[in-house]
Structure formats: C-alpha cells, structure tokens
Amino acid sequence: MAIPDYFARNAVAIAQALSGLDDQRLTAMLGEVRVGITFGKDAESKEGCALTDLLVRLIARLYPTLIFRADSENGIVDRSRELARRINPNVELSGDPTVEVVVGSTALPPWSAQRIFAGSNGWIAAISTSAPQPCADTNIPFGSGVAACLAAANLFRYVFLPEPRLDANATFDVLNSTNEEHRSAIAFPPLSTDLVLAGCGAIGNAAAWALARTPVKGTLTIVDHQTIDLGNIQRYVLAERADEGSSKPLVASRYFTNSLRAIPNESDFATFLEITNHRIERLLLALDSARDRRAGQASLPKWVANAWTQPGDLGVSTHDFLNGACVCCLYLPEHAVMNEDATIAEAFGVPERIMQIRLLLHRNDSAPRDLLEAISTAQDIPLERLLPFEGHSLRDLYVDGFCGGAALPLSRMGTPRTEVHVPLAHQSALAGILLAAAAVRHELGIGNGSQVTQLDVLKPLPSVPSHPVAKDPRGICICQDSDYRDVYTRKFAGPLLGT
Ligand SMILES: [Zn+2]
Structure with a gap:
C-alpha cells in the first residue's frame, strides 16, 4: 500500500482519537479508501487555491490513494499531484474514488456516493454534504483555511467512525463580528503588525500557513529551536518529506513571500524571552508545555493568544491581562496532579x-x-x-x-x-489557523476581551463555539497579583507609555 514512511505516527494519532482500533484494522480501512478531489472552476480563485493547497497538505499525509479531477484543465490538478507527491512520495494517484471532496462549484457528475463540498467567502468557511459551495476571490485566508480543515475533519469521520455525523450544511464565521466593515479591512490600507509566534510545531505550522497568505505588513518572529523529525511530518502542514532534519522556523519562513516578513529565531523560548528582555507586544503561543505557556504570559506581553490540542478537542484563547482571564488562569492546577x-x-x-x-x-x-x-x-x-x-x-x-x-x-x-497526546493533522491545523486569525481580529479591534473557542473535530460544528472567560475565582493567579499588574500597567497602559 502507498502509505508514507512516517505512517506510524498517523496510526498513533488515530488510535488515540478512536479507542479500540488495532494496526490491522487501520491498515485495512486505509487500503479500502480512495479519496477523490474534484475542483470546480472557481477553485482557481485566490481562496480556491488556498483551500486546495491546505486540503492537499492535510490529506496527502494520511490517505494513500488520492485521485484529482477538474471542471477545466487549468493546472490545478497537476499542481495538486506534485504537492501530494512531495508530501508522500509513495502516494497512489489513480483508481475509483470511494469518497469525494469537492472544492468550489462544479458541474461534474458525482464520482462517489458520499460527497463533501467545501468553499469559502473571506472570513466565512462553508461545508456541506448536499450542494457545491463557491470559492470567493479575496486574499483573506481564514475562511478557506478553516474550510480545508473542516473538509478533512468530515472526511476523517466518514472514513473512520462507525456512525459518522457530518456537517450537513454549516458555515463558520472566523471573524465573528457584526461590523461588516471589518470583513474587508485587512488590506486597504494594509494593517501593520509585529508578532511573535512561539512554537513552530503542528499548530505553529498552520498559523504560519495562514499568516504568510494574509495581506498585512510588519514582521512575524518565529521562535523554535528544534528540527523536523520524521514523525512530525504526520501533521506539519508546511513540511514536505524532504524537510526531515531541517530547522522548524527556517522551513516555515520560506513560505513568507508577501508583505509580512518572517524572522526565524532558532532559540528555545526561555532564551528568546531573555534576549528580548521580556518586551513582546503581541505573542502567539503554540507551545507544547503548560510551563512554557505560563512563562510566556508571565513575560507580560501587551496581548497574547494561545492555542492547544488535547484528547477530544482543540482550542484557542485570547487574553485581556487586566480585566479577564490570563493564560495562567487556564493552566492553574485544579487538583493535585499525579506525579x-x-x-x-x-x-x-x-x-x-x-x-x-x-x-x-x-x-x-x-x-x-x-x-x-x-x-x-x-x-x-x-x-x-x-x-x-x-x-x-x-x-x-x-x-x-x-x-x-x-x-x-x-x-x-x-x-x-x-x-x-498525538493530535490529528486537521485538529492541529484548525487550532493554528484560528490562532493566526485571532491576531488579525485583535488588530481590527474585535474580541479584545478574554475568550475561549473550543471545537471537537470528531463532531459537527457547535452553534456557539466561543465564550468569555473570567479570572480564576480563587484569586491566586499572577493577573490578580498587584506587583504583576503594576509592571504590566507601567509597560503598556500607564502614564509612562510613549514617554
Ligand atoms: Zn490569570
């Protein structure tokens, strides 16, 4: 079978998500599934290309057989095949599809009994099992990025769950604002931002995928001291098979060819905090350990967002240090953790x-x-x-x-x-795209309070995925400590600002 040589990590991620699955059963399931991907004419739009790029980057890591076709011969099939081969050199590219993902609007007749339709319009992702979803032509990558993750999530549920519940007709508005002017406000005039992305693992890869495509100016410092190992390729959307052994921040930086400039930094996070003398304006946390997340918050950045995956779900939180829950509030021990x-x-x-x-x-x-x-x-x-x-x-x-x-x-x-925990590729990717979107939403002045968004990729989208979070009620967090609050206020909000 045409499985990639980093397949063992896929098997672990799937076995952790679905209990009771053994090696033979998993191999048999993957041997039977052949994924068709059909591109409508509007898949050549900016959002269609972004959706296609991330979708191929997600599913070529797991499914050994992918078959591509398009309404018109315009290069998207060849580009997708080449990308799939760079991710899994063993991939099989012919056969009769058993399930089909459709990008954009197509007139082609169904290839298989189950079709999953994906499209987007700016900040809005659309997913359906009954009707094609068009792809718009904006240069906002958040609706298309989320649509790619949701298509991969529905495909995964269809293939692996005994009684899959798919998103029959769902949209996800990443902007989540009633102010319609915000929808096109990234590019004209371009927003300017300086961001630090702490961690370039699976979540950081997807955040970088989205930010590299976002029409904002400024800099993104990508901090990670590790190199890509074979198992990482199971879920790092920017990593191709040839990237084994390369520096994580360097691989991510090569995708930044637009207005946002990437600055790779190969320090570990603690050293980076020392080098920068704890002066970070906007921090995106995509780290593995709770300790490092707390250290990021304790360095008192002006604004911070945090993303995670854990057994069962993924989440993104944004934080108002003075008035809402801070990152540390979310990582205080609830009870004595077993040693x-x-x-x-x-x-x-x-x-x-x-x-x-x-x-x-x-x-x-x-x-x-x-x-x-x-x-x-x-x-x-x-x-x-x-x-x-x-x-x-x-x-x-x-x-x-x-x-x-x-x-x-x-x-x-x-x-x-x-x-x-080993997350599924689309689980980490969704967390990363929502993390990148949080930074742009903050620049637009949306959602400045402390808020958590949580999604379970094994279930259909919830109606209300986000909710505000208050400080820890016990009063034991650094955001309730007068010394920390004074330092934060002096740094960013007090009379010294600008002097
Ligand atoms: Zn706190």
Missing part, C-alpha cells in the same frame, strides 16, 4: 516499583533488564517489544513505547496524558 513517577509506574503496571522508577527518572537513566521483565509480565507484552528500549531513558519507554505505540499495541493505549 510523573506514579503515572509511569501505573502505566507500566508495576506500581510497587515506584521508588526504582523515581530514581531512574531523576537520573534520566535507562530501564535495567529486570524492570523490563517485570513490565513484560505485568502487561503481558513479549519482552522483545521492550528490549529496543534498553539503553534509552525510562521516559522514552513511556512516551514512545507506551503512549506512542512502539511497545504497547495501539488498541490498548487508551486516552493518553495531555502532554503525550
């Missing part, structure tokens, strides 16, 4: 060995043979599946072996801890 050593000892099935495990974790040491044998017995896993982890840190055995499917069969993984 890492206890979690790992329990996951391995050897809670009686917690002291040994604590020591090994503390020294960042590898598991000795007797511990591997005990885990093998407790979990009924052949010892051979654990032996490759001899010499690797115990943490690797937990993260890659037990949460990543290398030692424990996929069907037994269950819902993982948030920090080892």
